[in-house]
Amino acid sequence: MASSSTRTIRLAVIPGDGIGPEVVAEGLKVLDAVAGAHGLAFDRTEYDLGAARWHRTGETLPDSVLEELRGQDVILLGAVGDPSVPSGVLERGLLLRARFELDHYVNLRPVKLFPGVRTPLAGVTPDDVDMVVVREGTEGPYTGVGGVLRRGTPHEVATQESVNTAFGVERVIRYAFEQAAARPRKKLTLIHKDNVLTYAGDLYQRVLKRVGAEYPQVATDYCHVDAATMFFVTDPKRFDVIVTDNLFGDIITDIGAAIAGGIGLAASGNVNPDRTAPSMFEPVHGSAPDIAGQAKADPTATILSVAMLLDHVGAPEAARRVEQAVSADLAERGAAVRSTPEIGDAIAKRV
Amino acid sequence: MASSSTRTIRLAVIPGDGIGPEVVAEGLKVLDAVAGAHGLAFDRTEYDLGAARWHRTGETLPDSVLEELRGQDVILLGAVGDPSVPSGVLERGLLLRARFELDHYVNLRPVKLFPGVRTPLAGVTPDDVDMVVVREGTEGPYTGVGGVLRRGTPHEVATQESVNTAFGVERVIRYAFEQAAARPRKKLTLIHKDNVLTYAGDLYQRVLKRVGAEYPQVATDYCHVDAATMFFVTDPKRFDVIVTDNLFGDIITDIGAAIAGGIGLAASGNVNPDRTAPSMFEPVHGSAPDIAGQAKADPTATILSVAMLLDHVGAPEAARRVEQAVSADLAERGAAVRSTPEIGDAIAKRV
Numbered sequence: 040m041a042s043s044s045t046r047t048i049r050l051a052v053i054p055g056d057g058i059g060p061e062v063v064a065e066g067l068k069v070l071d072a073v074a075g076a077h078g079l080a081f082d083r084t085e086y087d088l089g090a091a092r093w094h095r096t097g098e099t100l101p102d103s104v105l106e107e108l109r110g111q112d113v114i115l116l117g118a119v120g121d122p123s124v125p126s127g128v129l130e131r132g133l134l135l136r137a138r139f140e141l142d143h144y145v146n147l148r149p150v151k152l153f154p155g156v157r158t159p160l161a162g163v164t165p166d167d168v169d170m171v172v173v174r175e176g177t178e179g180p181y182t183g184v185g186g187v188l189r190r191g192t193p194h195e196v197a198t199q200e201s202v203n204t205a206f207g208v209e210r211v212i213r214y215a216f217e218q219a220a221a222r223p224r225k226k227l228t229l230i231h232k233d234n235v236l237t238y239a240g241d242l243y244q245r246v247l248k249r250v251g252a253e254y255p256q257v258a259t260d261y262c263h264v265d266a267a268t269m270f271f272v273t274d275p276k277r278f279d280v281i282v283t284d285n286l287f288g289d290i291i292t293d294i295g296a297a298i299a300g301g302i303g304l305a306a307s308g309n310v311n312p313d314r315t316a317p318s319m320f321e322p323v324h325g326s327a328p329d330i331a332g333q334a335k336a337d338p339t340a341t342i343l344s345v346a347m348l349l350d351h352v353g354a355p356e357a358a359r360r361v362e363q364a365v366s367a368d369l370a371e372r373g374a375a376v377r378s379t380p381e382i383g384d385a386i387a388k389r390v
Numbered sequence: 391m392a393s394s395s396t397r398t399i400r401l402a403v404i405p406g407d408g409i410g411p412e413v414v415a416e417g418l419k420v421l422d423a424v425a426g427a428h429g430l431a432f433d434r435t436e437y438d439l440g441a442a443r444w445h446r447t448g449e450t451l452p453d454s455v456l457e458e459l460r461g462q463d464v465i466l467l468g469a470v471g472d473p474s475v476p477s478g479v480l481e482r483g484l485l486l487r488a489r490f491e492l493d494h495y496v497n498l499r500p501v502k503l504f505p506g507v508r509t510p511l512a513g514v515t516p517d518d519v520d521m522v523v524v525r526e527g528t529e530g531p532y533t534g535v536g537g538v539l540r541r542g543t544p545h546e547v548a549t550q551e552s553v554n555t556a557f558g559v560e561r562v563i564r565y566a567f568e569q570a571a572a573r574p575r576k577k578l579t580l581i582h583k584d585n586v587l588t589y590a591g592d593l594y595q596r597v598l599k600r601v602g603a604e605y606p607q608v609a610t611d612y613c614h615v616d617a618a619t620m621f622f623v624t625d626p627k628r629f630d631v632i633v634t635d636n637l638f639g640d641i642i643t644d645i646g647a648a649i650a651g652g653i654g655l656a657a658s659g660n661v662n663p664d665r666t667a668p669s670m671f672e673p674v675h676g677s678a679p680d681i682a683g684q685a686k687a688d689p690t691a692t693i694l695s696v697a698m699l700l701d702h703v704g705a706p707e708a709a710r711r712v713e714q715a716v717s718a719d720l721a722e723r724g725a726a727v728r729s730t731p732e733i734g735d736a737i738a739k740r741v
């Protein structure tokens with residue numbers, strides 16, 4: 040029973056497809072292990088969304104479920120997507136719908152190499168890879184605006200439109216400045232392709248300059264997305280906080296995951312900083328159907344997403360605790376192969 | 391004087407800005423060294439285009455120059471762009487205008503790690519990195535379609551449109567199948583983001599399938615662009631020939647350059663396979679104003695672009711000769727620092 044000083048948080052859990060349920064189970068294990076000592080209780084509701092529901096009912100994220108989610112404080116998601124469902128149906132109907140409807144305008148993705156973790160880059164140390172990507176989450180090329188004309192004929196035209204607004208760009212850039220101002224290096228890099236995508240790039244550049252005037256302590260610079268992907272590999276140290284659009288952010292955070300030890304360690308938060316709707320935390324990786332059900336998935340990304348969730352619900356000490364437990368576990372991991380629950384157990388024991 | 395068996399090729403040379411003229415000089419040095427022995431003579435015309443001309447006249451690529459270029463057989467370009475010119479003016483007005491007007495629908499970019507070259511990836515050998523990226527060059531997000539509404543107000547909207555046609559997608563995919571069919575591994579990977587950019591992605595997927603029926607000997611697969619950037623770093627061996635859109639191709643070929651030893655070695659061809667206009671060969675790197683005029687630029691990317699140019703004008707033996715000379719030079723390079731002309735001299739001596 041919760042003591043008088045226990046705060047109860049309504050947590051929506053969406054395990055999803057493939058390895059989603061397996062990694063979420065470990066995330067919750069760690070959450071349970073850390074919550075009590077920090078005066079937190081999580082009132083969980085599990086939502087059955089993903090491939091199975093779509094096959095059964097044709098639904099991805101029904102309005103009624105979306106309304107229920109709005110009544111929760113925060114969401115933990117595993118992964119969605121399955122080869123039996125046409126590409127895009129679950130991604131757009133469930134994941135992106137949640138991000139857009141719940142106004143997750145910040146997609147927050149730390150890229151941090153923990154000590155003891157192997158990176159594919161020669162000669163790179165944890166000091167060299169420690170950045171935070173602030174990816175816009177509610178506009179850009181992800182709006183779904185576009186269409187197709189004369190489908191299937193030799194005269195077919197297919198369009199996709201990137202829609203960017205001063206409103207949307209300003210709020211994400213402002214958030215990125217706040218992040219940069221709170222970090223030791225205080226550096227913010229805009230990543231875009233303003234020499235080709237001139238309208239959108241110019242908007243980002245002008246807003247960066249205008250908002251930047253309010254943060255004289257933060258140094259800003261700019262990097263084309265193509266060059267940025269190169270620097271992730273050849274000189275990751277040049278980045279501290281990055282702000283970028285929805286599609287560029289998608290791409291660079293996967294390279295970020297690669298250089299920071301792999302997709303099994305990459306955490307993310309779909310954040311609504313204004314708290315007009317619950318934020319959603321999830322590993323960057325997908326549902327990995329090829330290894331599902333075999334206890335082979337690394338739950339670390341989900342556990343680090345749980346740490347971000349704890350930060351978001353105002354429990355930074357619990358969040359640090361989880362991060363330190365992960366860090367200690369990673370430092371001692373070596374080449375040993377452990378099952379999904381073994382990794383979860385080991386980290387839960389340390390928190 | 392040209393002997394009776396000498397073939398004369400009209401070559402347009404656009405040195406451009408920054409290190410452009412320096413690297414082009416070395417490319418031409420090697421071209422001169424190899425041409426005669428293979429029965430080729432190059433009738434060169436140099437075009438003064440780039441930042442200086444823009445400052446002087448406001449012109450980027452005037453119609454009259456474009457018409458002259460159409461009368462040439464092939465083009466060698468150094469680099470364009472200078473910090474004194476607003477971002478995008480030269481890129482769009484000169485480089486992209488040439489690619490679009492001369493219908494360079496294939497942007498061909500080999501990603502090959504030569505023996506002796508240092509890659510930032512730990513444990514990766516030349517066998518692991520040997521691919522060819524076939525990047526679409528005349529549509530997608532590079533069309534310039536888009537606009538801005540209420541510029542500079544809190545209600546600004548900036549759009550960019552990706553336009554993709556069955557005509558444009560089919561011809562580049564067909565070219566990629568031809569490339570794949572001619573290589574030992576015979577594997578073609580489509581890189582896109584069809585779960586989000588559903589209209590364009592679906593068009594690429596359907597055309598891949600339809601054209602693929604004509605190439606049963608080529609194995610095809612598909613990879614999301616975000617995952618692909620990760621695999622470039624963690625598992626480059628999985629790629630043989632890649633076909634992708636204009637923007638994804640821009641991004642992945644920069645990571646490609648990074649893993650294959652850096653932007654100083656990355657060559658490219660803007661190819662019009664139907665030969666309705668001259669093709670244009672250029673290093674992937676930019677004008678690097680920070681090192682311009684110091685003889686510090688590596689001309690190897692331009693020299694490898696000259697090899698691609700030789701292939702295009704029907705001189706494969708001369709092309710192999712240049713590649714072998716570069717390969718031999720790279721194998722013996724070690725850590726020695728040489729000037730731009732020293733590298734050009736060394737390679738010219740070997741052809």
Ligand SMILES: CC(C)[C@H](C(=O)O)[C@@H](O)C(=O)O
Pocket residue numbers: 130131134135289323585586616
């Ligand atoms: C599954 C997909 C729609 C999603 C995205 O593109 O945002 C994923 O790649 C991610 O990065 O979270």
Ligand SMILES: CC(C)[C@H](C(=O)O)[C@@H](O)C(=O)O
Pocket residue numbers: 234235265481482485486640674
């Ligand atoms: C300079 C720029 C317009 C160009 C591009 O985006 O295509 C360059 O990055 C390239 O890859 O050739």
